Amino acid sequence: MHDIKAILEDPEGANAALQRRHPDLDFSSLIELAERRRALTTQYSGLRHEQKTVSEGFASKTMSDEDRATLRGQLKELSTRVKGLDGELKALEEQLEHAALCLPNLPSAETPDGASEEDNKVVRTWGEKPTFDFEPSDHASLGEDLGILDFEAAARVSGARFALYRGLGARLERALASFMLDLHTEAHDYEELLPPYLVSRDAMVGTGQLPKFEEDAFRTEPDDLFLISTAEVPVTNIHRGQILEAGELPISYAAYSSCFRREAGSYGKDTRGLTRLHQFQKVELVHFAKPEESAALHERLTGHAEAVLQALELPYRVVELCAGDLGFAAQRCYDLEVWLPGQSIWREISSCSNFGPFQARRAGIRYRPAPGEKPRFVHTLNGSGLAIGRTVMAILEVHQLEDGGVRIPQALQPYMRVESIAAS
């Protein structure tokens, strides 16, 4: 959510920033609502004051029954007016809040201009694209041939866009989760969490999935709970409504979870293999930071995700998203794209975002800079460290062998307890 006060102070600047993301958006209706609210609030507060003052007289003074009746009549009328105004004010506030919750975050000054994916900037590349003496296969064929991925069975059970892992495939997912969590908790100093996968509507609003993107989420009936699309949702909401101590920041959590996405509107897109599923597993990294440290932390966070790819010997590039391609809540974002030789494409495997105070304002997460000082909103950041299904894809495609087997990278061998997945 936005700082309405700041927008009222500099509407042109705010509009310009918003339009870097999308030329059709602006704050004009928000500003109008905010100004009407200000006027109404002033009126309401004056009227309430009058009501309180007169009411005090009614309570304490001794007076004749006649005077009392008159005063009561007066108060009754005041009360009616207060209630009327209160109703108006509440309706207006609801409108204002809804409008505010539906506007995306402003891109940070560092975020490059651009309208779409085409305009993203490649920041750096790591590793060499592998070369093969044979025609490399894609992960779906490799996985099915090795008997470790079974999409047919998954479709029988759940329909399209689900995967069933078998044998060493199932172990590979588990090994990757353990490897990533160990790396982040031991080398990068994260606290490991295992969050709930079902969350309240309020939690979804807090991180920005709602109210605008309800059709993207799986929702349970009749309890109105939502299946998480990422562990970011439960983990960020851990501190909702709290005022944290400056000394405890930054707080860093690493959480493994399944992630559930309806993928509405992506019919016919990425239908093969593990690329785009209704359920996948991910290790997510989440930070709560002071505003002045968030930019540097964003770089470190990205490095933590990169460390996983490097340890797994997977070539990748870091792409900075342009303003037009940013996610709803992000002000700045690096995507990590892994090279998939079986498909000859770069594929997003991690997205590392700085949300600034956007989510914190929605979820009411603040910190006190020093004892006695006013609370300020924290900055929240998160990044995938990594998406596990897509990591499986990359391992299969990058480390495939001529005979159809797959080499397990050194760092993962203690977890897999085999050096390769052999072709049968």
Add this chain to the structure above:
RNA sequence: GGAGGAGUGGCCGAGUGGUCGAAGGCAACGGUCUUGAAAACCGUCGGACGCGAGUCCCGGGGGUUCGAAUCCCUCCUCCUCCGCCA
């Protein structure tokens, strides 16, 4: 799911219709004293909105009333007992 009890400021806890944003204690912060510290004493000490007078917030929402932390309804959370269950 059924029956009962409870939700007040960072924490504990008073307050059961009017002057209560809320006693008291603890913690915290500033100061006096001290070589320093402790103790003692003095002061400050929730958040939001408004230029300000002032207004709003006592788990959330709604209602009764001239007036609600206090009464009613509803939802949520926690505790106890029963049921069910990994």
